[in-house]
Amino acid sequence: MDYQKYADLALNFIGKYAVNVVVAILILLIGLWLIKKLVKVSKKIMEKQGIDITLQKFLGDLLGWALKILVFITAISQLGVETTSFIAILGAAGLAVGLALQGSLANFAGGALIMIFKPFKVGDLIEAQGEIGTVKEIQIFVTKIITPGNKLVIIPNGTLSNGNIKNYTEEGKLRVDLTFGIGYGEDIKKAKEVFMNVLKSNPNVLQEPSPTVDVSELADSSINFAVRPWATPENYWNVYFSVTEEVKLALDKAGIEIPYPHMVEIRK
Numbered sequence: 001m002d003y004q005k006y007a008d009l010a011l012n013f014i015g016k017y018a019v020n021v022v023v024a025i026l027i028l029l030i031g032l033w034l035i036k037k038l039v040k041v042s043k044k045i046m047e048k049q050g051i052d053i054t055l056q057k058f059l060g061d062l063l064g065w066a067l068k069i070l071v072f073i074t075a076i077s078q079l080g081v082e083t084t085s086f087i088a089i090l091g092a093a094g095l096a097v098g099l100a101l102q103g104s105l106a107n108f109a110g111g112a113l114i115m116i117f118k119p120f121k122v123g124d125l126i127e128a129q130g131e132i133g134t135v136k137e138i139q140i141f142v143t144k145i146i147t148p149g150n151k152l153v154i155i156p157n158g159t160l161s162n163g164n165i166k167n168y169t170e171e172g173k174l175r176v177d178l179t180f181g182i183g184y185g186e187d188i189k190k191a192k193e194v195f196m197n198v199l200k201s202n203p204n205v206l207q208e209p210s211p212t213v214d215v216s217e218l219a220d221s222s223i224n225f226a227v228r229p230w231a232t233p234e235n236y237w238n239v240y241f242s243v244t245e246e247v248k249l250a251l252d253k254a255g256i257e258i259p260y261p262h263m264v265e266i267r268k
Helices: 003-048 053-078 084-100 102-117 157-162 188-201 233-254
Strands: 125-128 131-138 142-146 152-156 165-167 178-182 212-218 223-228
Touching: 003 053, 102 131, 102 142, 102 157, 125 233, 131 152, 142 157, 152 157, 178 188, 178 233, 188 212, 188 223, 188 233
Parallel strands: none
Antiparallel strands: 125 131, 125 165, 131 142, 142 152, 178 223, 212 223
C-alpha cells in the first residue's frame, strides 16, 4: 500500500480545512460569549424600563436562542456546508409552528403588551371580558383574577388586551351608585336628610369627594334618589351593602315609606 500517498492526502485535507475548522470554533466560542453578555445587558435595560420580571426572562431567553441559531449557522457555513437549504427548512418549520400556535402567539403578544403598558397590576380590581375581580397573577399567556365570590377566572391575554378593561383601583377611589325610592306623599327634603346622615355616619364612606344625594327620577309609583357615596376599592362592596341596609332602617325609623306593590284581596 502507498502509505505516503494517503498521508499526503490527509495533510492536504487538514491544510485545506484546518483554518476553517479553527475559525468555526472561534465563531462558536466568541459568539456564545457575546450572546451571554448581550442577553445580560438586555435584561438590565428591560429591568430599568420596569418590564415585568416574567417577560424579562422570556424575552431574554428568546433573544438568546435566536442569536445562538444565527451563530451556529454562521459557524457551519464556515466549514463549507450549504446553509441555504438549512435556512429554508428552519423558515418552513417556523411558519408551521407559528400557524399551529397562532392562538398561543396572540396570547403571548397580549401578555407582552399588558406587562409593558401595565393597564393593571397584581392586586387591582378590574372588569374585563364580562368578569370582575381582583388580579391574582399576570402570566405570559393568561391573567388570573379572583371574583368577589372567590372564584378563579383565567382570561387569555390575547382577548384581554384587545377588549375594554375597567381598572377600579387605579384612581384610588370609586363612586358607589345606589338608587332608592320613596312614596309621592313623603317629604323630599326629609328623605334627603336621612340619606345624607347615613352616608356621613358610615365609617367606610369617604367624605372627600363628598357624597351626594339628588332626585333622579319621578317614576310611576316613586320618587327616586341617586345616592352616590365614595369608597376605596377594597371597601366598595362593604359600602354598597351596608349603606343599602342602613338606608332601609333609617327610612323606617323616620316613618318614610318605600313604595312596593300591594295585593288587595277581593271577596265576593
